[in-house]
Each structure stands twice: as structure tokens, then as C-alpha cells.
Amino acid sequence: MVLPPVAVVAVFIGFPVGAAIAYTLGKTGGPNSTIALIAQRQHVAKHGVTFAAYREVLGNAHVRGDLWATVWVTLLTIAAVVVLSWAIGLYVRLSDTWIARTVSALSVIPLFIPVVIASYAILTFYAAQGFIKTLAYHVGWHSFPTLGYTMWAVVIGEVWVNVPFGVLMMSSGLNSVPNALIEAARDSGASLPQTIRAVLLPMNVIPTVIVATFTGIYVLGSFTVPYLTGPSAPNLMGVSMSQFFQSFNQPQQAEVMAMIVFVLAAGLGTIYVWANMRAAKRASQTS
Amino acid sequence: MSESTTPAGLLIDRVSKDLAGRTIVDDMQLEVRAGELTCLLGPSGCGKTTTLRMVGGFLQPDAGAILIDGVDVSRLAPEKRPTAMVFQNYALWPHMSVFKNVSFGLRLRRLPRREIRDRVEQVLELVGLTHHMNSFPAQISGGEQQRVALARALVLEPKVLLLDEPLSNLDAKLRVRVREDIREIQQRVGITTVFVTHDQDEALSISDRIAVMSGGRVEQYADPTTLYREPATHFVASFVGAMNFYTGTVADGAVEIAGGVRVPCEGARRNGGAPVEIGVRPEDVMVSTAGDGAEAHVLREIPRGHYKELVMQLGEAEVRAFVGPEVSTSERQRVRFARAVVYAEGVLRPSTEPAPLR
Numbered sequence: 001m002v003l004p005p006v007a008v009v010a011v012f013i014g015f016p017v018g019a020a021i022a023y024t025l026g027k028t029g030g031p032n033s034t035i036a037l038i039a040q041r042q043h044v045a046k047h048g049v050t051f052a053a054y055r056e057v058l059g060n061a062h063v064r065g066d067l068w069a070t071v072w073v074t075l076l077t078i079a080a081v082v083v084l085s086w087a088i089g090l091y092v093r094l095s096d097t098w099i100a101r102t103v104s105a106l107s108v109i110p111l112f113i114p115v116v117i118a119s120y121a122i123l124t125f126y127a128a129q130g131f132i133k134t135l136a137y138h139v140g141w142h143s144f145p146t147l148g149y150t151m152w153a154v155v156i157g158e159v160w161v162n163v164p165f166g167v168l169m170m171s172s173g174l175n176s177v178p179n180a181l182i183e184a185a186r187d188s189g190a191s192l193p194q195t196i197r198a199v200l201l202p203m204n205v206i207p208t209v210i211v212a213t214f215t216g217i218y219v220l221g222s223f224t225v226p227y228l229t230g231p232s233a234p235n236l237m238g239v240s241m242s243q244f245f246q247s248f249n250q251p252q253q254a255e256v257m258a259m260i261v262f263v264l265a266a267g268l269g270t271i272y273v274w275a276n277m278r279a280a281k282r283a284s285q286t287s
Numbered sequence: 288m289s290e291s292t293t294p295a296g297l298l299i300d301r302v303s304k305d306l307a308g309r310t311i312v313d314d315m316q317l318e319v320r321a322g323e324l325t326c327l328l329g330p331s332g333c334g335k336t337t338t339l340r341m342v343g344g345f346l347q348p349d350a351g352a353i354l355i356d357g358v359d360v361s362r363l364a365p366e367k368r369p370t371a372m373v374f375q376n377y378a379l380w381p382h383m384s385v386f387k388n389v390s391f392g393l394r395l396r397r398l399p400r401r402e403i404r405d406r407v408e409q410v411l412e413l414v415g416l417t418h419h420m421n422s423f424p425a426q427i428s429g430g431e432q433q434r435v436a437l438a439r440a441l442v443l444e445p446k447v448l449l450l451d452e453p454l455s456n457l458d459a460k461l462r463v464r465v466r467e468d469i470r471e472i473q474q475r476v477g478i479t480t481v482f483v484t485h486d487q488d489e490a491l492s493i494s495d496r497i498a499v500m501s502g503g504r505v506e507q508y509a510d511p512t513t514l515y516r517e518p519a520t521h522f523v524a525s526f527v528g529a530m531n532f533y534t535g536t537v538a539d540g541a542v543e544i545a546g547g548v549r550v551p552c553e554g555a556r557r558n559g560g561a562p563v564e565i566g567v568r569p570e571d572v573m574v575s576t577a578g579d580g581a582e583a584h585v586l587r588e589i590p591r592g593h594y595k596e597l598v599m600q601l602g603e604a605e606v607r608a609f610v611g612p613e614v615s616t617s618e619r620q621r622v623r624f625a626r627a628v629v630y631a632e633g634v635l636r637p638s639t640e641p642a643p644l645r
Contacts, residue, residue: 180378183345186365187372188392188443198391202382282382 024256025049040249057256065234067260073151073226073236074219074264077158081215082208084159085166090196093174094182104171111164119228122157123148126229149231157225162218166211173207174200209275216268220261237261294357296321296479297342297447302351303503304337311337313503315351319447319496324473324480326490329500330526335483336451338500342481343449344368355446371440372449376456377432379424385411385435386420392443410442413472430461437469441476448473448480454489466493487527491515499523521633524566531567531606536560542627546602550581552624564630569596572608573623580621588616 019031026045028036036042043052057063092104110118125131127148136144147153177200185195223238230236237257245254297319304312312334319325327335340346342353344365352361360368371392379388386407393403411417414434419427424435433453440448450469454462470493473480484490490497491511498508499522507519518524525532535544537558542565543549552567573580574597583599583606590612597608601622608622629636 178376178378180374180376181380183365184372184374184378184380184439185391186345187343187370188439189366189395190391191366194395199380203380 020255021259023252024053024259026052035251038249039251042252053252053256054259057253057260062233063240063257066237066240069151069234070220070237070261071264073154073158074216076155077162077219078212078216080155080159081162081166082212084163085170085211086208088163088167089170089174090200092171093177093200094192104167107167108164110160111168115161115224116228118160119157119225122153122160122225122229126153126156148229151230153229154226154236157229158215158219158222161222161225162215166215169207169211170204173204177203206275206279209272213268213272217265220265220268295319295354296323296356297481298352298354298357299338299342300352300354302338302341302348302353304334304341304346304349306337311503312341312348315503315505317498317505317508319479319481321356321479322477323495324470324482324493326482326484326494326497327500328484328487328490328497328527330485333500334503335485335500339372339449339451339481339483342447343370343372369446370449371443371445371447372451373433373436373440373453375452377424377429377436377453379432379435379439381424384421384423385416385427388424388435389439389442391439406442407438410438413441413475414438414468429457430465433457433465434468437472441472441478446479448478450480450482452483452485454484454486462489469493491527497527499526501526517628517635518566519635521564521566521630524628524630524635529569529607531569531572531604533565533567533604534562535565536562537565537627537629542624544602545604548581548602548604550601550622550624551579552627555624555627558629558636561631563636564633566628566630567606567624568626569607569609571624571626572606573625574599574608574610574614574616575621575623576615576617576619578621578623580623583620583622585616585618585620 015031022030023032023035026043026049028042028044036044041056043050043056088103088107092100113121123130126146127133128146130146130148133144133146136142147156181199181203182195185199186192190198219236221238222236223242226236227239227242230239237260241254241257241261244250244257295318297317299315299317302312302315303310311332315334315338317325317338327338329335337346341348344360344363344367348361352359354360355369360370380391383391389410390403390407393406398406407420408417411420414437416427416431416434416438419431419435424432427435433456436453453469454466457465466489469482482490482493491514494511496508496510497514499506499514501522507514507523509517509519514523515528518527518530521532524530533542533544535542537543537552537555538549539557540551540553540555541549542552542555544565574583581601583601585597585599586605587598589596589598591609593612594609595612595614597610597616597620599606599608599620599622606622610616
């Protein structure tokens with residue numbers, strides 16, 4: 001029963017990943033022999049493996065700049081998405097007004113807009129000749145900063161793309177907390193902020209971890225938003241990888257960069273798995 | 288101090304509440320004496336939980352006032368009121384241990400750690416749960432969870448304790464035990480308590496007084512014995528306990544019901560011949576195989592454990608009687624009423640006052 005899916009995963013995911021890892025360690029034969037024929041600046045392991053490609057990539061100041069920018073944008077986006085998702089989720093959970101329902105509906109609209117369209121929309125809004133800058137100019141604020149083609153535009157774009165998922169997750173988590181638990185806290189003397197801190201926050205750790213980790217993994221691997229809205233350099237690793245692979249014809253270096261991004265994403269994935277295991281352990285202890 | 292000058296533990300003064308365009312509580316007036324346990328009893332949708340939520344501060348009354356110990360608390364938020372609520376589904380925080388659940392309100396009040404521990408231990412001892420101090424809610428039974436919820440409310444030493452159908456999630460046997468526990472603890476602490484339930488048996492067994500509600504109004508507010516023996520309205524009579532109802536007339540020493548059946552009834556006084564509603568509790572139906580009672584045919588015999596219920600045809604009407612399990616029954620029985628209550632236009636007619644002629 002389990003063999004077909006395992007075989008599919010092994011052939012279509014496991015094997016390419018294994019071949020790519022081997023290629024980054026200087027193994028240019030076998031499944032990597034074709035790409036090795038056309039690639040430039042390759043590091044070939046004569047015996048065993050070599051970390052020369054890793055040394056080259058990590059020794060490149062431009063790549064280190066990209067890596068730093070990627071980490072910075074990822075952390076900032078995670079923070080913004082978590083805060084915004086919590087704020088909107090809480091507002092919708094605790095307020096039963098038409099405004100709250102409208103905010104809830106509007107916040108998921110970006111889910112249905114392709115990222116490439118959203119990126120151009122962000123550009124026309126924040127670019128040097130964009131709407132915001134033009135508006136600022138007309139009201140006399142000539143020094144208003146241009147956000148288009150900066151890392152700020154990338155962060156805005158990434159937040160725009162990830163907030164709907166965050167709001168859906170947080171709303172779902174917050175709505176699963178029964179009203180009686182909130183009322184019991186108020187009845188015990190807790191103010192609204194105390195109720196949020198003592199009841200809603202600890203009961204929504206898992207949705208928060210999911211939002212943070214999934215957003216982080218998405219930003220680490222994103223290409224369209226930073227490519228269209230970000231600066232030429234430094235930019236996110238996704239854009240850099242693409243340049244090394246296509247423009248510079250250095251697939252080994254591109255795959256090394258992919259490995260580095262994978263390690264970062266795996267770190268986030270570990271937090272997600274740890275949080276789930278902790279929740280499962282607590283559930284088994286209390287049932 | 289005389290009773291008239293002592294403020295009520297809780298006064299619900301002409302309170303009304305509309306929800307979604309419907310009047311849920313309508314000009315309600317209720318006074319609960321300090322230390323008294325009052326039950327709000329009624330069918331679903333009668334406004335009892337809405338009333339309780341207004342007392343707790345979770346809803347604001349549209350009109351009227353709520354006073355606790357003579358102080359108007361109508362506009363205070365729940366956290367500012369001297370009340371504590373025990374919720375229907377316990378509402379224990381699943382991520383906190385029993386100790387943390389119970390101590391939550393005390394920690395908010397920034398009491399010294401030593402005092403918090405002492406008070407939590409005292410209240411857990413009161414509800415018999417000190418051994419579960421470090422357990423999580425999911426690790427204890429439903430009855431224990433309910434007692435933790437009660438401890439969490441009592442530890443705050445509120446002036447009024449509110450219980451919103453606290454036993455409805457428990458099985459029948461546990462419900463009886465926990466309600467006795469609640470009553471015993473309430474009496475020991477001497478706290479003014481409002482208990483919402485739709486279970487008349489529950490209300491009759493633990494209340495000092497019961498307010499029977501219907502359509503957002505209090506139909507009758509009385510002690511359990513009065514409520515049962517002299518239900519003020521037809522609704523109360525039909526909602527509290529079982530009651531046989533007949534339309535008929537009352538003569539001296541008998542009642543006459545549909546089909547011209549004349550049933551001897553002790554204490555009956557002629558009412559001028561006007562048709563009235565006559566209510567007879569099943570335990571007031573006397574059954575014998577001989578005598579001057581009206582003839583009835585036994586349709587069914589339902590064993591109820593320590594008694595049995597007879598369903599009989601009495602003329603055109605049906606009559607239900609509770610008799611001892613030792614009473615032998617034949618197909619034909621003679622029926623008398625030991626006691627009957629009479630309603631004119633749905634309202635109890637005092638036995639000393641003849642019903643008006645129509």
C-alpha cells in the first residue's frame with residue numbers, strides 16, 4: 001500500500017535532491033554529467049567530495065550580501081505577517097460588526113490575485129513615479145522616499161502575499177476558542193489585554209508557529225516579488241540563484257545557494273515540527 | 288436591622304432586554320435575599336440565561352437596573368462586578384493546571400504568592416479536590432471539572448454566585464451528587480446564588496426559592512413547596528411536576544369533568560357552575576377497587592421503580608395516577624381526587640374565593 005507513494009517521492013524528489021547534493025560536493029558524473037558538460041567554474045572532486053563550491057559561494061561578498069538581505073527580509077516579513085494576522089484575527093474574533101466582517105473578507109482577497117500582478121501593482125504604488133510618491137509630491141512632501149526597487153518594497157510585497165494565509169490561520173485558531181473561555185477570564189477580573197495574553201495567546205501557539213514558519217519558508221524561496229519589486233543588488237537568494245544558474249551559467253554555485261536556503265528553511269521546519277510534537281505530547285498527557 | 292431596610296443580595300429591578308428584535312426579558316422583577324439560593328427555572332428561550340448574563344455583566348439591560356447589596360452594577364463590565372459565574376461547559380482553560388485555573392483571578396489581583404496558595408488550597412479542600420491541584424482539566428472527570436469551576440468562582444469571594452445550567456453536561460447519577468455538593472457548599476459559604484436550570488427536579492431539590500420564567504417574565508416566585516402545591520398559573524402547574532388538567536365545574540365535594548363524569552374531591556367548594564380549569568397532581572389521584580369514586584378503566588401500567596404510574600380512561604378524559612408498587616390494580620378502578628387546584632383564565636383561584644359566574 002505504501003510502496004507507490006514512496007516510489008513516487010523517491011524518483012521525483014529524492015533522486016533529484018540526492019543528485020543535486022552530490023553535484024554541490026563536486027560529483028559531476030552520472031546524473032550530473034550533462035549539466036557538468038556545459039557549466040562554468042565547476043569544482044570537481046577527484047577523490048571523495050570537495051567543499052570548494054561552498055567555499056567559493058560563501059567567500060563571495062555579493063552572495064553574503066544576498067544571504068544577509070534574505071535573512072533580514074524573511075525575519076521582517078515574518079514579524080509583520082504575524083503581527084498583522086494577530087491584529088486582524090483578534091479584531092474579527094472580538095468584534096461582531098459589519099466593519100470587522102468587511103476587514104475579514106478584504107484581508108483574504110490577495111489570495112486570489114496572482115503574485116506577478118500584485119508585484120506590478122505594488123510597483124505602481126510605491127515606485128519613483130508611483131501613486132504614493134506622486135500624491136506626496138502634490139501635497140508638498142518632495143522628500144518622500146521612493147520605496148519601489150528597494151528591500152522595503154520586497155518586504156511590503158511579501159507581507160501582501162502572505163497576510164491572507166496568516167489571517168485565515170489565525171482567525172481559524174482564534175474562532176476555535178469558545179466564548180465561554182474568554183468570558184470566564186473576564187469574569188475572573190481580567191481586562192481584554194490580560195484575557196488575550198492569558199487565554200487567546202497560549203491557545204493559539206500552533207497557528208502562530210504555522211504562520212511564522214510557512215511565511216518564512218515562502219519568503220526564503222520567493223522569486224517573483226523580489227525580482228520585480230526589489231533592487232538589482234543585493235537581492236534575495238531566489239533571484240541570485242536564478243542569475244547564477246541562467247545568466248552566469250554556474251549551476252553548481254546556484255545549487256550550493258539552494259542548499260544554503262534549504263538549511264535555513266529546514267531550521268524553520270524544525271521549529272514547526274517541534275511545536276507540533278510539543279502540542280501532541282501535551283494532548284496525550286491531558287487525555 | 289429589620290428585613291425591610293436590609294438591601295437584597297441581588298435585586299433585578301424591572302429589567303428588559305431585546306436581542307435580534309425579540310424581547311427576551313420583559314420588565315423582570317426579582318429579589319434574591321442575601322445568602323439565598325434562587326433558581327431561575329423555565330423552558331428553553333424563556334430568558335433565564337439572558338437574565339443571568341445581565342447579572343454577570345456579559346449583557347447590558349435595555350431598561351431597568353441590577354443592584355447587588357443595594358449598589359447599582361448595571362453598567363459595570365464583568366471584571367468590575369462582585370459576581371462570579373460557573374459556566375454550562377465549565378469553561379476551564381485547558382492549558383492551565385487546576386491550581387492555575389483556580390488562582391487566575393487572585394494572580395490578576397496581585398496578591399502575595401503565599402496568600403494565593405493558601406486560598407486556593409482552602410477552596411480546593413472545600414470542593415474536595417486538593418489531590419488534583421496539579422492536574423490539567425482534561426485529566427479529571429466531568430464532575431471534578433465542575434467542582435474546579437465552582438472553586439474558581441468561590442475563591443474570588445464574590446457577593447453573588449451565578450451558575451448557568453452547571454449540571455447539564457453530567458450524567459444523571461453524577462448530576463444528583465454534584466447538585467447536592469453545590470447546595471452544601473453554598474450553604475456552608477452562605478453566598479447569594481442564582482442557579483439557572485430547565486430541570487424542575489434540580490430546582491425543587493436545591494433552591495430556597497424558585498422563579499419560574501416564561502416569555503421573559505417571572506410567572507411565579509416562591510419556595511419549592513408552595514410552587515409545587517399551589518402553582519400560581521396554568522403554565523407553572525404544567526411545567527413544574529406532572530398534572531392532570533380538565534375543563535369542568537366544581538361542586539361541593541366533587542368536580543365534574545368532560546362527559547359528565549363526577550369525581551369526588553376533598554375540599555372542593557361549588558364555584559357557581561362556571562367552567563374552569565381543574566388541575567390534579569397524579570399523587571392526589573386516589574385509586575381503589577371499590578367505593579364511591581368515579582369509574583375508570585386502566586389503559587397502561589408503567590413501573591417507575593419505587594412507585595407505579597397508572598394511565599386510566601376517565602369518561603372522555605385520561606387520568607394519570609401515581610400509586611405504590613404494592614397496590615394491586617384491576618382493569619376497573621374507582622377514582623377520587625384528594626386535592627385539586629382550580630384556574631380561571633389561567634390564574635390560580637384561591638380555594639376560599641368562588642370563581643366568578645360567567
